[in-house]
Amino acid sequence: MAITMYDLAGAEADRRFSPFCWRARMALAHKGLDVETVPWRFTEKDKLPKPNDGRVPVIIDDGRVVHDSTAIADYLEERYADRPSLFGGETGRALCRFVQNWTETVLQVGLIRLVVLDIHRHVGPADQEYFRSSRESRFGASLEEFVKDREARLPAFRTSLDPLRRTVERQDFLSGKNPGYADYIVFGAFQWARAISDFELLATDDPIAAWRGRMLDLFGGLARRAPAYGS
Amino acid sequence: MAITMYDLAGAEADRRFSPFCWRARMALAHKGLDVETVPWRFTEKDKLPKPNDGRVPVIIDDGRVVHDSTAIADYLEERYADRPSLFGGETGRALCRFVQNWTETVLQVGLIRLVVLDIHRHVGPADQEYFRSSRESRFGASLEEFVKDREARLPAFRTSLDPLRRTVERQDFLSGKNPGYADYIVFGAFQWARAISDFELLATDDPIAAWRGRMLDLFGGLARRAPAYGS
Numbered sequence: 283m284a285i286t287m288y289d290l291a292g293a294e295a296d297r298r299f300s301p302f303c304w305r306a307r308m309a310l311a312h313k314g315l316d317v318e319t320v321p322w323r324f325t326e327k328d329k330l331p332k333p334n335d336g337r338v339p340v341i342i343d344d345g346r347v348v349h350d351s352t353a354i355a356d357y358l359e360e361r362y363a364d365r366p367s368l369f370g371g372e373t374g375r376a377l378c379r380f381v382q383n384w385t386e387t388v389l390q391v392g393l394i395r396l397v398v399l400d401i402h403r404h405v406g407p408a409d410q411e412y413f414r415s416s417r418e419s420r421f422g423a424s425l426e427e428f429v430k431d432r433e434a435r436l437p438a439f440r441t442s443l444d445p446l447r448r449t450v451e452r453q454d455f456l457s458g459k460n461p462g463y464a465d466y467i468v469f470g471a472f473q474w475a476r477a478i479s480d481f482e483l484l485a486t487d488d489p490i491a492a493w494r495g496r497m498l499d500l501f502g503g504l505a506r507r508a509p510a511y512g513s
Numbered sequence: 514m515a516i517t518m519y520d521l522a523g524a525e526a527d528r529r530f531s532p533f534c535w536r537a538r539m540a541l542a543h544k545g546l547d548v549e550t551v552p553w554r555f556t557e558k559d560k561l562p563k564p565n566d567g568r569v570p571v572i573i574d575d576g577r578v579v580h581d582s583t584a585i586a587d588y589l590e591e592r593y594a595d596r597p598s599l600f601g602g603e604t605g606r607a608l609c610r611f612v613q614n615w616t617e618t619v620l621q622v623g624l625i626r627l628v629v630l631d632i633h634r635h636v637g638p639a640d641q642e643y644f645r646s647s648r649e650s651r652f653g654a655s656l657e658e659f660v661k662d663r664e665a666r667l668p669a670f671r672t673s674l675d676p677l678r679r680t681v682e683r684q685d686f687l688s689g690k691n692p693g694y695a696d697y698i699v700f701g702a703f704q705w706a707r708a709i710s711d712f713e714l715l716a717t718d719d720p721i722a723a724w725r726g727r728m729l730d731l732f733g734g735l736a737r738r739a740p741a742y743g744s
Contacts (some may be wrong), residue, residue, distance in 0.1 A: 373601025376689030377608035384615065384676035445615035458607030 284316035286342040288330055290372065291321030292404035297509045299477035301390060302351040304470035304505070306339040309355050309463060311501040313365045317341075338469045353425065355463050381456065381464040382415035384445065389487070392439045394481070399429045400479035413495045432481065439483070443490060450493035456480075461500060469497045473505050480511040515547035517573040519561055519640065522552030523635040523709065528740045530635065530708035532621060533582040533741060535701035535736070537570040538584050540694060542732040544596045548572075555640045582701075583613070586694050599694035612687065612695040615676065620702045623670045624714070630660045631710035670714070681724035692731060700728045704736050713740040 287307065289369050290300035298304070298319070310317045322329065327336045331347045332341050333504050340349040341357075348357045359368050359375075369375035398417060402425055414425060421428050449456055456464040475483060477512060484491040498506035518538065521531035528552070529535070541548045553560065558567045561577045565571050572588075579588045590599050590606075600606035629648060630723040633656055636644050645656060652659050677699060678685055687695040703725050704715060715722040729737035 283581045293724065367604075371602045372690075373605035373688050373695075376684060377605060377687065377695055379684065380612060380615075380687055380695070381608065381674060383679040384611075387675040413620025420589045423693050444618040445611060448604055448614040448618065453607060453610065456608065456611055459603075462604055464604075464608055464611070499726075502726065509514060 283316045285310060287319045288315050288322045288338045289319040289339045290338050291323060291406070294509060295321040295403075296478055297404060299474050300338060301470035301474035303339045304473045305351045305463075306341065306496075308466035308469065308500070308505070309358055309368055310341075311504055312368060312461070312463075312466070313362045315358075315362065315365075325412050325461075332335055338346045360429045362466045368466075370457065370462060374457070374462065374464075377482050378462075378464045382467050385467050388442050389446075389468065390474075392442055393471055393475050395429060395435065396432045396439065396481055396483065397429070397440065397475050397479040399425045399456065400481065404478045407418065424454070436483075440488070446493075447488065447490050449511045451489040454496060455493070461497065465497060469505070471493070472497075473508075473510070476510045476512055476513075477508065482512075514575060515549045515656065516541060518548050518550045519553045519571045520550040521569050522554060522637070524637045525635075526552040526742060528635060528708055530632065530705050531569060532705035533568075534570045535586045535603035535704045536582045536694075537572065539700065539731070540589055540599055541572075541738070543599060543692070543694075543697070544589050544593045546589075546593065546596075554637045555703045556643050587702070592732075599697075601688065601693060602742070605693065605695075607686070609693075609695045609698065613631045613698050616702055617696050619673055620640055620677075620699065623673055624702055624706050626627035626660060626666065627663045627670065627709040627712055627714065628706050629714065634707045671716070671719070677724075678721050681727045682720040686724070686729060694726065696728060700736070703728075704739075704741070707741045707743055708739065709742075714742075 284492070287310065289298050289303045289307070291298055298307075298321075307317070307319070322338055330336070330338070330340050332351045333347060337349070339351055339354060340347060341354055343357075348354050355368055369378060382474075402410060402413055413467070418424055436489055446456075453459070455461040456468060472483070475481070484494070518534070518541065520529050520534045522529055529538075529552075538548070538550070552731060553569055560571070561567070561571050562573055565580045567581070570582055570585060571578060572586075574592070577583050586599055596638070623710060633641060633644055649655055668692055677687075684690070686692040687699060703714070706712070715725070
């Protein structure tokens, strides 16, 4: 029986733009597991299976509910230990936490200041007010104010990606010759931006763009086929 | 027979302050190998065993010369495969590269702007002119100019350490329950600063300070015993 995954959707049900859901989606594909996704919107908190923390991803696997992308990855690694490993061992899992913390404190923080207004344009009508007021309260600025001058901030954003750039310039994936969960964590952030924004985050000759292309090719082009902008 | 390691030294022969040499020193200890270090100064390029690229660390193990800290770690992992692993497998090794690239583009770049003048004070008399002119040419500024206002830059430096902070707040070491080469890479940068500067890089209640304390305790206090400032 396929695993069910609750997946953040925009006004169009097939536009999926949660970085955390993309981590889980890629991890499920890495394990070769069938999945049926259920489109879910920010304001549908009562539609999630329990337990949950009001957010996605949440998966149901044979009656078992697991929420939070990190918990889902850990669950899949243990439950499907006979399938390709996400972490490549305990050291790999521990170092994934560093990649995750870099992604959440540098990459995603930089991205939100470039694309948050584009997200607002794509969320469903019922979600727009919730999205605007929750984010404006968090940022202490209007969405328009928060992203203005994004062109001017782009060079600093690109420089902040140096650790990623140097790594994927010298090896195909963060995880080495083959992709692993660390790649899915970082890729989730790029796929989030790609789903809702045509803003050019990367120069075309950036080694990160080449790596993103390799990620888009994985699993029969799973992420490339999803409704999104750009290449 | 003990391994010989050429190790960057200051005016005092036992003040060792190369971040790259500390990586190698900790990796040798991790493998439980005896080492005899040879103090070496920047301007003694003709005193290094060949092959070398004019820099340290360089090790000699049973007649074999290996230079460059990354090559040394790879060599030790293969040659002493029966001893505790530095990487915990190929994924761990690949993810170490990301930690290394973060260390070299964020941590060490931030540190040099805080402590480069302190380095100058500690290098040997014959090295001072070389050190000043090579660094001032690289930075396009005098050493004094380069570090001025370091107090004002300290908050941004500390914020730049968020990925490290969040990780070692939740697990003892970057590599998990036990330290590994990723820890030695990051620690090398802190030990470099600690060897030559009394500038307080970290607040006392910073989880990174607690992690650094755990690193200083390793291998019978190997790094703690070395001539340095602070705790």
